[in-house]
Amino acid sequence: MIRQNRANKIYLILFSFISIALIIYFVIKALEKNIDLYLTPTQIISGDYNTLTKFNLGGMVEDGSFQEVGANSPTVTFTVTDFSNSINVIYSGVLPNLFKENSGVVATGYLNENNEFEAIEILAKHDENYMPIELYNDD
Amino acid sequence: MYRYIAKYFLLERVYRFCNYFAPISFFLGFLGFAIMSYVCLFILPADGAQLEVYRILFVHVPSAIISELVYLFLAVNGFIFLVWRTKISAIFLNSAITIGLICTGLVLVTGSIWGKPTWGTFWIWDARITSTFILFIQYICLIALKTSFSTKQTADQIISILSIVGAINIPIIKFSVSWWNTLHQGPSITASGSSIDGEMLYALPLMLLAFLFLALFIFLRNIQYEILLRAPSNRKVWRSHG
Incomplete structure (x- = not known):
């Protein structure tokens, strides 16, 4: 139903979003002692x-x-x-x-x-x- | 499916809708805010521990909720714009930013005013306050980026990306008080019930509703502005203006 180029865009956005979220997760994890x-x-x-x-x-x-x-x-x-x-x-x-x-x-x-x-x-x-x-x- | 939705979002249709509902929304919001301000300031009982100062809660919490909801709205519209290139989601995206900025500013200011008499300080770099401050900066960045490009097309694309990426901050703000040690207290209203007494609690959703109507008013007027800006030669829009 969704055209292929749009599906690709969705995958690209989701992939970038999840990788950035993971990066931020690890940064926060590393700084945990400082955030408290x-x-x-x-x-x-x-x-x-x-x-x-x-x-x-x-x-x-x-x-x-x-x-x-x-x-x-x-x-x-x-x-x-x-x-x-x-x-x-x-x-x-x-x-x-x-x-x-x-x-x-x-x-x-x-x-x-x-x-x-x-x-x-x-x-x-x-x-x-x-x-x-x-x-x-x-x- | 696209065809069925698209016809409701023709620019002149949206413009007419905004023109019609903006005054109604302002009226409802203003009335609600005036009545609820009176209720919150004079009718509700004082809090046992914090006495009178807790009344700022009824501005602080609605604006906090709206500041986060607006950002989620921006992210959803940014996503739709990047994938489907719909003009209207770019307009929605551009129109909602100022509401978020106003509400985040309100949260920080009312929080500071509340913080001084209760905690003993205007500002502290704890997780909740810092992440809210970052949200404030995100809104400022969005507004700065919005006007920094020579074409609307580029600007829309860039702020869509920023609004999607920035949405990561929303769960961080929400759960900051449970993940880390903070000075800010934990959530009062959770799935298991509310720790705000019922005698005060009823005012909170009503105040939120009044805030939502006022926010909607700003949003609708901003949409009209954006439409006129983007389609200055669209005869249908001007005709619907009457």
């Missing part, structure tokens, strides 16, 4: 990743771990967990509005010699749930 925005505590402890320079740590703020260090200092500590491993974070500065326990967080900073994470910047990661404020406050 943050490392989880398990990845940091495994030692497979470079944690000597500045990097991002991501996970959930562990329930009940948030503490203010001094009454008049902006320094806070909390634990970031991925539910199998966890890492202590020290941070002094302004926290984003959505930062709270049992909620996602992405911290930029360094590991210090005690294997604690000294954060320079804290970003809150909100989840995909949306619910009206009345229901939310009832929970």
Whole structure:
């Protein structure tokens, strides 16, 4: 039904499309470690990743771990967990509005010699749930 | 089969159709957008965690959906143009680009405005945001290429190729939040249901519909522009203009 020259064109386009898609797939596969925005505590402890320079740590703020260090200092500590491993974070500065326990967080900073994470910047990661404020406050 | 479809896409027919439906589409879109803006801003309850700022979702998500749909539309039309050399698919291709550009721009801007109070930053190079930014650049490239050639024929061919190749980015944008660790949250609406409460959810498809009508308005007017540009001496087109 389709004329031969058109069929050839379709094959050519499909072939080029699939080869370019494969190239992009392999490039992305090779850069996988760089595309991930943050490392989880398990990845940091495994030692497979470079944690000597500045990097991002991501996970959930562990329930009940948030503490203010001094009454008049902006320094806070909390634990970031991925539910199998966890890492202590020290941070002094302004926290984003959505930062709270049992909620996602992405911290930029360094590991210090005690294997604690000294954060320079804290970003809150909100989840995909949306619910009206009345229901939310009832929970 | 070709003959049956082709007669519905005669330039003067398409032109007349656009002339008729563009005002209707603008009216529906504008009305829908006005009503839904009021609903989203004043009637819907605030979100528990994000409070009032979540309301930007109702601009962010529809424009994100349209920006991706438009690109798929471009790719399909590019494919049809390259294989069958149909004039009308080149016109569709050229007319849809600006909608995609506007919507991708809106996604990035509303996302930044949303990001500052919730995440704590305007911009971060995570997978979702970077791939959307690449989509934005793709649209800019398409617009730049569209006007860079001395003949329409060459330009159509080149932007068809670019739109087909660029379609690879669409699944990357869609699945970026599940393939990699990102700051952007995962999808709220999946095959297994929605994690947006029903009290807010109903506004989203309605807002999407309003956006679609507004996008259709731009699309129809662009088609008319392209037809007049390509067939300046087509008497039938001018006659249908009345």
